[in-house]
Amino acid sequence: MTEDDLLELQIPPQAEYVGTARLFLAAAGRHFELSEEAVADVKVAVSEVCADAIEDLRRPEHLRIAIRPGVDALEVAVSSEPAGIEADLEDTTPPAGEMAPFERRLREPLVHALFPHADYQPRQHRLRLSLPWELPEDIEGP
Amino acid sequence: MESQGHVARQESDANALQPFAVASRTEGGWTVIDVRGDLDVYSSPTLRQLILDRIHRGDGRIIVDLEHVDFLDSAGVSVMVSALRQATNRNGTLALVQPGDQARRMLRLTDLEKVLPTFTSVEDAVSLGLPDMGAET
Numbered sequence: 566m567t568e569d570d571l572l573e574l575q576i577p578p579q580a581e582y583v584g585t586a587r588l589f590l591a592a593a594g595r596h597f598e599l600s601e602e603a604v605a606d607v608k609v610a611v612s613e614v615c616a617d618a619i620e621d622l623r624r625p626e627h628l629r630i631a632i633r634p635g636v637d638a639l640e641v642a643v644s645s646e647p648a649g650i651e652a653d654l655e656d657t658t659p660p661a662g663e664m665a666p667f668e669r670r671l672r673e674p675l676v677h678a679l680f681p682h683a684d685y686q687p688r689q690h691r692l693r694l695s696l697p698w699e700l701p702e703d704i705e706g707p
Numbered sequence: 708m709e710s711q712g713h714v715a716r717q718e719s720d721a722n723a724l725q726p727f728a729v730a731s732r733t734e735g736g737w738t739v740i741d742v743r744g745d746l747d748v749y750s751s752p753t754l755r756q757l758i759l760d761r762i763h764r765g766d767g768r769i770i771v772d773l774e775h776v777d778f779l780d781s782a783g784v785s786v787m788v789s790a791l792r793q794a795t796n797r798n799g800t801l802a803l804v805q806p807g808d809q810a811r812r813m814l815r816l817t818d819l820e821k822v823l824p825t826f827t828s829v830e831d832a833v834s835l836g837l838p839d840m841g842a843e844t
Contacts, residue, residue, distance in 0.1 A: 580749035587745070587778065605778075605809045612780045616748040668785035671817060675781050678816045 572596065572632040578618040578625055578645070578690075586611055586630055593632045597639055603696055606679045607641055610692060613672040614643045618690035620669070623647070625690055638695035645690040729754050731761060735833035738766040743775040746783030746810075754783075758790040758801075767799020770832050774805035779813045787814075787823060800824075802832045 574589040576582040587608045594604035611630060618625050625645035633640045669687075676685045676692070683694040727744035738761050742754060758769060769790065773779070791801045802824045806814060814820040826832035 580747075583747055583749055584745055605812070608778060609780050609809075609813070612747055612778075616780070616782060619748055666785065667788060668781040671781040671784060675813075675816060 570634050574630045575627050576615075576630075578615070578621075578628050580616075580619050583612050583615045583619070586615060586628075589630060590632075597632070597634060599639070599696065600699060603699075607694070607696070610676045610679055610683065610685075610694060611641070611643055613676050614685070614687070614690055614692045616668070617672065617687045618645055621688075621690065628690065635695070638697045641692070641694050641696065643690070643692040727753070729757055731757060733766075734770075734829060737768045737770050737829075737833050739770045739772060739829055741772045741775070745778035746773075746776050746786070747778060747780050748782045751782040751786045755786045755789065758786065759793060762790070762793045762797060762799065765797075767794055767797050769794055769799065769801045770804055770826075770829055771801065772804040772829055773807065773810050776807065776810055779806075779810040781813075781817075783810075784813055784817050784819060787819060791823060802826060804829050804832055 572589075572593050574586060576586055590608050590611060591604055593599075594601075594607070599607075615628055618628055625647055627646060629644050629646075631640075631642045631644075633642075673685060673687060676683055680694045683692060685692050727742075727746075727750040729743070729750075730741050732739050732741070740754070740758060740761070744750060746754065754771075758771070761769060771787065771790070776783075787801070787803070794801045803814075804826050805828065806825060811820070811825075814823065814825075824832075826835065
């Protein structure tokens with residue numbers, strides 16, 4: 566693997582840029598010859614993490630989406646950097662009993678329904694998932 | 708757009724693609740909401756507001772046409788759930804038309820397909836009709 570294998574996009578945590586992130590994922594999907602279904606699922610998972618960050622009272626400075634090919638799988642990661650030192654200190658946990666909006670409660674089960682082994686940290690706006698390489702139909706696995 | 712090695716920074720609205728559009732019309736006593744583009748955290752508030760405006764003005768029978776929706780996430784699903792709830796609370800109902808493969812997958816994963824009637828066309832939804840569902844909490 567070389568540095569050239571890494572594809573990375575950095576966006577502001579604003580709703581109007583989530584579509585750009587999906588365009589990036591679509592292009593990456595073509596580059597790595599992923600199936601349309603796999604790309605569609607990754608788009609959902611990444612969009613959910615972006616939405617977490619956008620709705621956070623302490624929005625991060627930016628969101629970074631990285632795609633790196635591994636030996637067995639394509640690794641997709643979303644991460645964020647806090648806006649400043651205060652962001653590390655502030656606890657954004659909602660008060661006990663406060664109901665999160667419905668879509669926020671949907672996000673985690675939805676991401677895990679799509680990617681059961683994904684490492685999804687909604688409050689840290691972080692996601693890591695692996696997409697095992699798909700063998701061409703005319704090649705049998707070991 | 709500024710490039711730093713392989714890092715592309717997105718800082719200009721000019722490069723943000725949001726081909727979202729929404730419009731409403733009346734057909735056979737139903738309010739039909741035509742949606743285009745991606746239904747996500749950016750666009751769903753617009754759709755939510757439009758549907759709720761229609762319901763609050765007394766249009767209880769709502770069809771959301773998803774034929775031209777390319778992408779649906781939890782924000783879009785949430786719009787459908789809250790719109791269905793609001794409609795049924797006012798003795799109305801809400802139906803979906805022509806969700807694509809990705810939208811259907813989201814509806815299935817969230818179990819929403821069990822509660823939201825789905826039709827293959829607006830004409831089917833209008834002609835087959837649906838009974839008003841009665842007020843619920």
